[in-house]
Amino acid sequence: MATPNEETTTAPVPANSELGAPAQPKTSNPDALACDSDGNSTAECLKHRLxxxxxxxNTEYRATMQRLDVAGQRELRERERIWIRVRxxxxxxxGGADxxxxxxxxxxxRTAQLRGYQSGEIAP
Incomplete structure (x- = not known):
């Protein structure tokens, strides 16, 4: 949150159509090969990746929330809840690793989207 002397911006919040969801999630896991080549179990590797x-x-979300006024925070919070349901x-x-x-x-x-939003790269 901004301190009383800091100014918060009323920047547009990313729209629901900008939720950063891929059209098709990966069904074959390229991370599994990298994990296996390192001698780690695929499940353990994916757990760390997740x-x-x-x-x-969460870090990007908190940083973005700090830049918004109360109305913007309320809107981003609602859009994030929608994004979670979509995800x-x-x-x-x-199932499982997939x-x-x-x-x-x-x-x-979504992190990349919020990062872009923070730097003003995402249109309203």
């Missing part, structure tokens, strides 16, 4: 993607998304619906049909990969991919796309 945790890293989630942490990066969960898109990844629901996948589901984790889908969630990580969508989280990475």
């Amino acid at each position: 945790l890293d993607a989630d942490e990066a998304l 969960d619906a898109k990844c629901k049909g996948y 589901r984790d990969s889908c969630v990580a991919d969508m989280s990475a796309a």
Whole structure:
């Protein structure tokens, strides 16, 4: 949150159509090969990838929220809730590693979108 002396901006919040969801989640997992070549289990590797993607998304979300006024924060919060429902619906049909990969991919796309939004690159 901005301190009383700091100015917050009323920047447009990314629209629902800009949620960063890939058209088709990955069903064959290229990360599995990289994990296997390192001697790590695929499941363990994907778990870390998912945790890293989630942490990066949460960091960008918090940074974006700090730049917004109260109305902008309310709008972004609602759009993020919608994005979570869309992500969960898109990844629901996948199981195990493919589901984790889908969630990580969508989280990475949303993080990039929020990062772009922070720097003014995303249109309203």
